[in-house]
Amino acid sequence: MNYIVLDLEATCWESKNKADQNEIIEIGALKINEDGNIIGEFCEFIKPILNPQLSDFCKNLTTITQADIDTADTYNIVIKRFKKWINQAEPFVLCSWGFYDRRQFEKDCKLHKLDKTWLSNHISLKHQYAELTNLRKPIGMNEALRREGFKLEGTHHRGIDDARNIEKIFDAYFDYWVI
Ligand code: AMP
Numbered sequence: 001m002n003y004i005v006l007d008l009e010a011t012c013w014e015s016k017n018k019a020d021q022n023e024i025i026e027i028g029a030l031k032i033n034e035d036g037n038i039i040g041e042f043c044e045f046i047k048p049i050l051n052p053q054l055s056d057f058c059k060n061l062t063t064i065t066q067a068d069i070d071t072a073d074t075y076n077i078v079i080k081r082f083k084k085w086i087n088q089a090e091p092f093v094l095c096s097w098g099f100y101d102r103r104q105f106e107k108d109c110k111l112h113k114l115d116k117t118w119l120s121n122h123i124s125l126k127h128q129y130a131e132l133t134n135l136r137k138p139i140g141m142n143e144a145l146r147r148e149g150f151k152l153e154g155t156h157h158r159g160i161d162d163a164r165n166i167e168k169i170f171d172a173y174f175d176y177w178v179i
């Protein structure tokens with residue numbers, strides 16, 4: 001079993017109109033093997049098709065630039081590379097901090113009329129962490145890092161940095177996640 005610890009960034013707005021649909025603009029992911037070793041890393045930007053112009057709010061939040069997006073491929077192309085990188089020939093489970101990332105993948109797959117079945121092997125580390133450590137409710141990644149005595153390294157709200165920080169918590173509880 002390989003574990004894919006991932007984090008997505010998406011288009012966003014300070015105050016969202018109903019018509020504005022969030023689309024993934026970055027996938028950051030680490031592949032961890034049965035022994036708990038990081039054996040691969042995936043980081044790609046994605047050019048959104050509905051709102052290819054990032055809002056100032058989104059650029060400020062994520063530090064992702066318009067140039068990062070302009071030179072990126074669209075979701076349908078990047079997701080092909082991502083699935084190839086996951087390597088579905090081996091058993092895998094997608095792990096993210098909450099269910100947001102899975103839902104956002106589902107939305108983008110629907111938008112691009114792509115298969116969603118590969119998303120079914122997914123767990124929320126955020127919810128399992130709350131159960132494992134007897135918290136009353138799930139907490140943010142920031143707070144979990146602080147509780148565990150880990151530093152938030154890199155830039156918060158950058159997919160690859162968030163994934164690396166989430167992986168620290170993933171690693172600390174490696175034997176306890178319920179797949
Ligand atoms: P995160 O993994 O916490 O960086 O968040 C993933 C995505 O959720 C971001 O790329 C944004 O699209 C959205 N998001 C996160 N925080 C906010 C916020 N405070 N306001 C609006 N959207 C947000």
Ligand code: MG
Nearest residue numbers: 007157159162
């Ligand atoms: Mg993030």
